[in-house]
Amino acid sequence: MTQTHIGVDISKDMLDIFDPRCGHRRIANTTAGIRRWLCGIGTDSFLVFEATSRCDKHLVAGAAAAKIPFVRINPLHGWHFAQSLNLPKTDRIDARMLARFGAERYPEPTLPADxxxxxxxxxxxxxxxxxxxxxxxxxxxxxxxxxxxxxxxxxxxxxxxxxxxxxxxxxxxxxxxHPQLAGQAKLLRSIPGIGPVTAVEMLAHLPQLGTVDRRSIASLGGLAPKARESGKFKGKRVLGPGRRHVRRCLYMAALAALRHPHLFGNAAARMRVAGKPGKVIVIAIARKIITIANAVLRDQTPFATA
Incomplete structure (x- = not known):
């Protein structure tokens, strides 16, 4: 079934909407107003909007209830896409841009929140x-x-x-x-360095944990270095954007895990011998932890040191 990508620019009080089938419209950002609009657009629609604070809560809830797929894109991605088209910035233009973004990029739908x-x-x-x-x-x-x-x-x-x-x-x-969440938290706490607070942060802010591959989970956690190379220039790699809450907690977890004598201590020692700076070592350990956490939840098996 062919989907129609509908762009929605969200503000606190209003939604500016661009539907390629009928053009622009503006509605109130309220539960009732959104419900009335969603009833008339059909299940072949696909909503595209930016993840901006909590102003989208009525839209997310309404789309989930109406079983209409949607995606909350990174606002930076939307901004870069608009810049590539040399577009001015207004609410109406942003809505049209988001519809075009969806039609050209085919983003994966955002899963409704548990x-x-x-x-x-x-x-x-x-x-x-x-x-x-x-x-x-x-x-x-x-x-x-x-x-x-x-x-x-x-x-x-x-x-x-x-x-x-x-x-x-x-x-x-x-x-x-909620026994399922409690069981997942217990599995995460089996990993050296992860305590109750870090386990909760990971479960709360990283729902993809255990469902994606190791590279994707590292990127989502903000622990994947991004290359900066052009011609002969090879710049220093820096961490890409990700879930700041998760990265901050994993950094502290890595500091605690470095005291583990066999698992992470040996890896850290090898990196010190190679001349790696302290922060680089901690980030590398944090990435190992999130990779292990991903595997632990995927396999539903507690971590066990050799």
Whole structure:
């Protein structure tokens, strides 16, 4: 069945839509407005829009309920595509550009989110926010010598500690209520370096784990070096874009895993002998960890050291 790619430019209040069959239209970014529109476009439609914050939540939910395939593309990819066409930037033009992007590139559809995993991601994100607030308050406490401010900051830190503990308890309760996620978290924790927090971050922000090959999972985790070569020039490889939450947690997991005497310690020693910088070694170990995690969830078998 031939699909019609429909471009949707999303803002907080409105959706600008370009359907090649009937042209442009604008609707309210509400559940009711989107439901009415989706009822009339047919199941042969394929929606293309950019992954911009949470403004697309009504559209994602509506498309999933109506069983209409969609793809949330990286906004950077959309921007580069528009630049290649030398297009100006307006909401209407962006919608037409996204429809053309879909028709020419045939992107793979985005899988509808698992509600249990989405809730876990929300809890994990809130924990991350509170931990960053805690770090900021600790830095402020170090920078002030005024007693009254020190007391206020210590009170703030105490309150944040209580809130973080509460979120940790909610995450544990959520895993207990969803045995499949709990089982996956247990499998991930069998890998040296991966603790409860990293396991949750990976499950929450990397749903493709265990379903794609090792190169794809490394790229999604932001741990795949990108070549920079042209003619005789061979630039230094840098990490490509990926899930920042996952990369940050895996970096810390790699630091912990480096203490493992047999598995990662030997690999790190070989890289040191080869003259690799410390950060390069840590990133290499992080990539090994995500590759192992991918295999562990794929095979549903706990990791075991030789």
């Amino acid at each position: 509600p249990a995993r989405s809730d876990l991601a929300a809890l994990s994100q809130r924990r991350d926010q509170l931990k960053r607030m805690e770090t900021q308050e600790k830095n402020r406490l170090q920078d002030t010598s005024l007693a009254i401010l020190q007391r206020d900051l210590r009170a703030s830190l105490k309150a944040l500690a209580v809130r973080i503990t509460r979120i940790d308890a909610l995450i544990r309760d959520h895993l207990r209520a």
